[in-house]
Amino acid sequence: MIEPRGDVAASPEAMVVAAETRDHLLAALGRLRDEDREVIGARYLLDLSEAETAAAIGIRRGTVKSRTSRALARLRETLADLDRGRDDA
Amino acid sequence: MPDQPLHRRSDDELVAALRSIAPTIAWPVTMPLGGGPDVAGAVRARLEAATSPASAGEAVVRAPAGGPWRRPWSWGPARRALLIALVALIALIALVAIAGAAGLGLPGLRLFLDGGSVSPPPSLEPGRSPTPGRPGASMQLGDPMSPSDLAALDARAGFKVLLPADSAVGSPDAAYVDLAKGGQVSLVWASRPELAATLEPGVGLVMTEFRGSVDPAFFGKVVGADTTVEPVEVSGHPGFWLSGDPHFFFYTGPTGVVVEDSRRWVGDALIWSDGTVTYRLESALGRDTTIRIAASLQ
Numbered sequence: 319m320i321e322p323r324g325d326v327a328a329s330p331e332a333m334v335v336a337a338e339t340r341d342h343l344l345a346a347l348g349r350l351r352d353e354d355r356e357v358i359g360a361r362y363l364l365d366l367s368e369a370e371t372a373a374a375i376g377i378r379r380g381t382v383k384s385r386t387s388r389a390l391a392r393l394r395e396t397l398a399d400l401d402r403g404r405d406d407a
Numbered sequence: 408m409p410d411q412p413l414h415r416r417s418d419d420e421l422v423a424a425l426r427s428i429a430p431t432i433a434w435p436v437t438m439p440l441g442g443g444p445d446v447a448g449a450v451r452a453r454l455e456a457a458t459s460p461a462s463a464g465e466a467v468v469r470a471p472a473g474g475p476w477r478r479p480w481s482w483g484p485a486r487r488a489l490l491i492a493l494v495a496l497i498a499l500i501a502l503v504a505i506a507g508a509a510g511l512g513l514p515g516l517r518l519f520l521d522g523g524s525v526s527p528p529p530s531l532e533p534g535r536s537p538t539p540g541r542p543g544a545s546m547q548l549g550d551p552m553s554p555s556d557l558a559a560l561d562a563r564a565g566f567k568v569l570l571p572a573d574s575a576v577g578s579p580d581a582a583y584v585d586l587a588k589g590g591q592v593s594l595v596w597a598s599r600p601e602l603a604a605t606l607e608p609g610v611g612l613v614m615t616e617f618r619g620s621v622d623p624a625f626f627g628k629v630v631g632a633d634t635t636v637e638p639v640e641v642s643g644h645p646g647f648w649l650s651g652d653p654h655f656f657f658y659t660g661p662t663g664v665v666v667e668d669s670r671r672w673v674g675d676a677l678i679w680s681d682g683t684v685t686y687r688l689e690s691a692l693g694r695d696t697t698i699r700i701a702a703s704l705q
Contacts, residue, residue: 340428342413362425390418397414 346396354389361386541581542610543595546673549585554578554594564590566618566684573703575601575696576612591617603691605674612700613673615687639677639694641686641701646679648694677701 347355360371361382371386372379413424541551552560555578560568563584570579579594594614598604602611637648649672677688677697686704690697 336427339413339424343424343428346413358425362422363429365426365429390421394414394421397412401412401414 342397342400346393346400349396349400350389350392353385354392357382357385358389358393541595542597543581543583543593543607543613546593546595546607546610546613548583548593548595549588549591550583552582552584554580554582560584560592564592564616566590566616568592568594568616569684569686569704570594571614571700571703572705573700576700576703579614589617591615605689605691607673610673611690612692613687613689615689616684618684637694639679639698641677641679641698642704644679644681646677646701648675648677648697650675650694 347358350358356375357371360366360375361368368379368382371382375382377385413421416424544551550563552563554560557568557570560582563586576596580597581595583593583595585591585593592615594616595610596602596612598609598611604611605613607613635650637650639646639648672687672689674689674691675694675697677686677690677694679686679701686701688697688701690700692700
């Protein structure tokens with residue numbers, strides 16, 4: 319379950335921005351394909367190294383690099399789609 | 408530029424934003440292979456165990472002058488199988504953990520958080536009268552079967568179908584098997600004074616059972632923004648209690664195509680797994696009663 323841990327002191331404004339960023343990123347991550355979400359999750363949410371990510375997912379280390387790059391691009395596209403959807407609403 | 412929309416930021420800034428949300432994620436503690444909140448640590452520990460020469464049972468061949476160790480490339484079948492199993496274990500932990508980034512994971516089931524709203528299908532329009540015939544007949548649950556012929560149900564589903572022994576529930580009034588969903592079994596009880604009606608008129612309880620291993624690409628479940636997800640335990644097994652908005656269900660078929668289930672859930676739902684079969688119990692009975700019914704499965 320995703321919930322704030324509440325151990326970070328920040329201004330109310332900063333907390334709102336952080337919450338919006340988090341919700342926005344999680345919404346976009348939730349729309350990615352499994353393989354994109356896996357590699358982004360391993361590299362940046364679990365903070366695994368490329369070698370660790372390769373072993374965890376079962377792909378070559380070189381593939382981690384290319385897959386991460388593609389996954390970030392798709393994440394960016396998804397974030398843009400979400401932004402457009404919000405603007406249209 | 409932090410003020411820029413996320414999609415316009417550089418890769419480094421986007422990565423920094425991703426890393427910044429990691430500490431705010433409470434990872435699920437119900438992963439079938441353990442793990443706990445320190446998911447990254449658990450994955451690392453498994454990785455180290457898998458690559459450690461001692462734990463892998465490998466002979467270490469040291470290079471002269473204290474150089475780095477290397478292991479012989481030609482492993483015996485047993486050692487290779489062990490390593491494959493370890494790597495598979497790690498992969499499963501990682502997959503389940505990463506599923507947790509956007510939701511919760513159970514074998515064969517993935518829960519995704521999704522803020523988007525979903526229009527209810529026509530089958531759940533309010534004010535409908537109960538569909539005549541066997542309960543659940545209009546819910547597209549698969550081929551009708553005799554609810555009393557458990558042997559036939561087991562054979563059709565490909566696994567042993569369990570029934571609640573709780574006296575308040577009694578025997579199901581209808582049973583269905585959907586072979587297109589890997590032998591998914593649905594048992595339906597008609598509503599009555601002890602079983603309050605769900606969102607599906609005339610239906611008091613729906614129990615769904617499916618093998619998690621049938622669909623390696625996972626079943627999926629989208630949880631609406633107004634749905635509350637609470638980790639629970641059913642007879643020692645991890646599970647989740649979902650209450651609030653009706654949910655809808657999709658799964659990834661064997662060919663990788665995402666298929667949306669045409670049926671939204673008819674009430675609050677309890678989901679749990681015994682490690683092989685995943686169960687879903689939808690009712691209007693509340694969490695504790697539903698867990699009690701679930702715990703009586705036999």
